[in-house]
Amino acid sequence: xxxxxxxxxxxxxxDSDCMDSPKETKQExxxxxxxxxxxPQTASSQQVSACTTDQNGxxxxxxxxxxxxxxxxxxxxxxEMIITKAGRRMFPSYKVKVTGLNPKxxxxxxxxxxxxDDHRYKFADNKWSVTGKAEPAMPGRLYVHPDSxxxxxxxxxxxxxxxxxxxxxxxxxxFGHIILNSMHxxxxxxxxxxxxxxxxxxxxxxxxxxxxFPETAFIAVTSYQNHKITQLKIENNxxxxxFRGSDDxxxxxxxxxxxxxxxxxxxxxxxxxxxxxxxxxxxxxxxxTGGPPNSLFHLQHGQQxxxxxxxxRKVEENCSSGNHQHPYKKPFTSSSPSEGESYYHPSSYPPPxxxxxxxPLTDSPYSSDMVQRQACMFASSEPxxxxxxxxxxxxxxxxxxxxxxxxxxxxxTPHPPYSSSPQGSRLSAIAHQNSPPLGEHIDYDPYQSQSSxxxxxxxxxxxxxxxxxxxxxxxxxxxxxxxxxxHTLETHTxxxxxxPEWSAAS
DNA sequence: TCTACCACTTT
DNA sequence: TAAAGTGGTAG
Numbered sequence: 305x306x307x308x309x310x311x312x313x314x315x316x317x318x319d320s321d322c323m324d325s326p327k328e329t330k331q332e333x334x335x336x337x338x339x340x341x342x343x344p345q346t347a348s349s350q351q352v353s354a355c356t357t358d359q360n361g362x363x364x365x366x367x368x369x370x371x372x373x374x375x376x377x378x379x380x381x382x383x384e385m386i387i388t389k390a391g392r393r394m395f396p397s398y399k400v401k402v403t404g405l406n407p408k409x410x411x412x413x414x415x416x417x418x419x420x421d422d423h424r425y426k427f428a429d430n431k432w433s434v435t436g437k438a439e440p441a442m443p444g445r446l447y448v449h450p451d452s453x454x455x456x457x458x459x460x461x462x463x464x465x466x467x468x469x470x471x472x473x474x475x476x477x478x479f480g481h482i483i484l485n486s487m488h489x490x491x492x493x494x495x496x497x498x499x500x501x502x503x504x505x506x507x508x509x510x511x512x513x514x515x516x517f518p519e520t521a522f523i524a525v526t527s528y529q530n531h532k533i534t535q536l537k538i539e540n541n542x543x544x545x546x547f548r549g550s551d552d553x554x555x556x557x558x559x560x561x562x563x564x565x566x567x568x569x570x571x572x573x574x575x576x577x578x579x580x581x582x583x584x585x586x587x588x589x590x591x592x593t594g595g596p597p598n599s600l601f602h603l604q605h606g607q608q609x610x611x612x613x614x615x616x617r618k619v620e621e622n623c624s625s626g627n628h629q630h631p632y633k634k635p636f637t638s639s640s641p642s643e644g645e646s647y648y649h650p651s652s653y654p655p656p657x658x659x660x661x662x663x664p665l666t667d668s669p670y671s672s673d674m675v676q677r678q679a680c681m682f683a684s685s686e687p688x689x690x691x692x693x694x695x696x697x698x699x700x701x702x703x704x705x706x707x708x709x710x711x712x713x714x715x716x717t718p719h720p721p722y723s724s725s726p727q728g729s730r731l732s733a734i735a736h737q738n739s740p741p742l743g744e745h746i747d748y749d750p751y752q753s754q755s756s757x758x759x760x761x762x763x764x765x766x767x768x769x770x771x772x773x774x775x776x777x778x779x780x781x782x783x784x785x786x787x788x789x790x791h792t793l794e795t796h797t798x799x800x801x802x803x804p805e806w807s808a809a810s
Numbered sequence: 811t812c813t814a815c816c817a818c819t820t821t
Numbered sequence: 822t823a824a825a826g827t828g829g830t831a832g
Binding site: 486487542546 | 813818820821
């Protein structure tokens with residue numbers, strides 16, 4: 305973030321590597337990619353990392369962050385996202401361009417937001433600093449893109465926008481919004497899940513890959529802390545246009561708002577004590593080798609990033625009814641790719657977001673229905689996709705085991721009373737895996753680009769963790785439930801103790 | 811730290 | 822025109 309890095313201490317990303325972003329005028333940056341569990345892959349050392357595994361058909365997928373320049377601006381100051389009881393959209397909006405998808409294969413695109421570390425922050429003296437240990441992570445929720453499932457051709461056609469995703473601090477949120485804790489750091493992640501008939505969502509080996517753009521990390525707040533962020537929001541968010549203008553205008557406007565006939569000093573002015581550009585949070589620099597930033601999941605020394613692939617498996621019949629085309633909704637109206645995008649490496653990591661298995665991969669009446677809804681949130685379920693059944697959604701949230709293939713989990717238990725559940729889907733595992741604070745669980749080797757190695761311990765660890773991790777059971781949701789609920793998959797994010805990925809400035 | 815409300819804006 | 826998305830403010 306700030307200072308060329310990021311305010312939160314995420315590893316820096318190579319800037320120069322705007323890879324081949326097709327036609328886009330703006331640069332796109334590939335995200336870090338982690339592949340599903342089956343076979344570990346290594347991210348390419350280049351800017352564009354792609355899923356290279358040839359086993360699950362996810363190889364070659366590249367994701368580019370749209371408007372990366374804007375994200376970077378925020379990141380340099382220390383991005384803050386407002387969270388409200390009713391739910392607040394993210395700004396900048398999370399939009400991506402995806403390439404490398406098989407035009408005829410169906411995919412489900414979803415997002416989740418995992419803890420960036422296990423700290424609670426405070427903003428004082430114009431800087432963020434750690435003020436304590438993080439609150440227990442909320443049940444992770446997945447936001448399934450409303451167009452899901454859709455063919456690769458569809459996803460590749462235009463910018464994919466997640467702008468309707470909303471953040472809330474209401475732990476009992478009934479709308480399916482992503483639940484976050486204020487003053488905590490988070491990292492959005494994108495998951496691409498293969499949804500063809502041979503790779504059903506509920507299958508054990510659902511192929512998927514995860515992409516993480518470090519510059520999209522942010523601290524959740526109930527009101528802006530850093531005035532620079534406020535100004536950036538006002539300057540760039542069309543809905544905040546009313547707050548733009550000259551100082552005089554602002555004074556008059558505020559006076560009017562306050563029913564005063566005299567100018568008042570804008571709060572921003574008062575509050576805004578020369579914000580220092582630097583932020584206490586500096587992301588660890590990426591590995592010396594210069595590979596892609598390993599930011600999120602900081603690499604352990606000597607460890608290589610691993611990409612996991614889920615093996616394909618036939619979709620359970622009841623889950624996937626085939627490939628009917630689902631009526632695509634209106635094309636994204638979001639700015640065209642040319643507006644600028646940052647690329648990022650696709651990171652397909654181990655566990656897909658929890659609850660993925662619950663998402664209808666194929667067009668089924670149900671999926672169609674989903675399509676019509678905005679966001680599909682999924683309550684995370686079991687860690688294992690294979691166990692999910694499409695009839696009812698039973699969500700048990702295990703600890704994010706799969707996330708960290710290489711290391712054992714520290715004794716951190718965000719959600720103490722987990723009821724063990726025999727079930728677990730890999731997808732859900734993904735969610736769980738994803739849940740842990742970034743950087744701690746995923747060992748990601750930016751340099752290893754092609755998958756070649758055996759799953760190694762990763763998968764083993766994942767499995768063992770899944771087995772050993774306590775599961776939390778959630779009520780079963782039937783399709784008769786209100787729409788919002790259906791779209792939400794909750795996953796338990798798990799905060800681990802350990803070295804914060806984003807070093808806190810102190 | 812959080813919430814409800816406000817005026818203003820885009821959609 | 823209505824609905825929804827903005828940040829600011831008071832409490």
